[in-house]
Amino acid sequence: QVQLVQSGAEVKKPGASVKVSCKASGYTFTSYGISWVRQAPGQGLEWMGWISTYNGNTNYAQKLQGRVTMTTDTSTSTAYMELRSLRSDDTAVYYCVLESYDYWGQGTLVTVSS
């Protein structure tokens, strides 16, 4: 069965960077791209961007351009999302999602606090 397993919770200081991983299994990794979605505490869902697992092409949300980088490692079927220059309003649960819309990771809580 399809599974997306994300890395554990992180606590970071303002200005630091965080890199969240998403390990896929149960399907051919390069068949579907992966989107990243985040959810601030008590808030709705915000799309961050998408990466093609086939060729590495990316498409980022305009508000995150310059601070976010999405990559993949096809040898380990893992996708990564790095967010730099963290601010307090980046505190959120970060999800990886299969581009087929149907499978989500369990979420990774990133807390940005001094």
Add this chain to the structure above:
Amino acid sequence: DIVMTQTPLSLSVTPGQPASISCKSSQSLLHSDGKTYLYWYLQKPGQSPQLLIYEVSSRFSGVPDRFSGSGSGTDFTLKISRVEAEDVGVYYCMQGIHLWTFGQGTKVEIK
């Protein structure tokens, strides 16, 4: 960017009664490939969102048939024919025709 607007933002329903959520998009979600890229998710407390409905009206695997989706173009509706206790959570519509955008969410609780 495509804006998704859901109404109502909260709903309190008696078990066994129907419920309906509206979702309007700022642009048509009908693609030239003939598909309409409108999805419905339920996020239960403490969980990741789960797909209920894809392409307006198709139920995802394992979704009970009390859930149904309808609509076209820019106006869409999710209906629950008879709400059960396990249906509590926040419902989101999402468009996937141009990047992804989510509605604000509709919180459903049981009376």
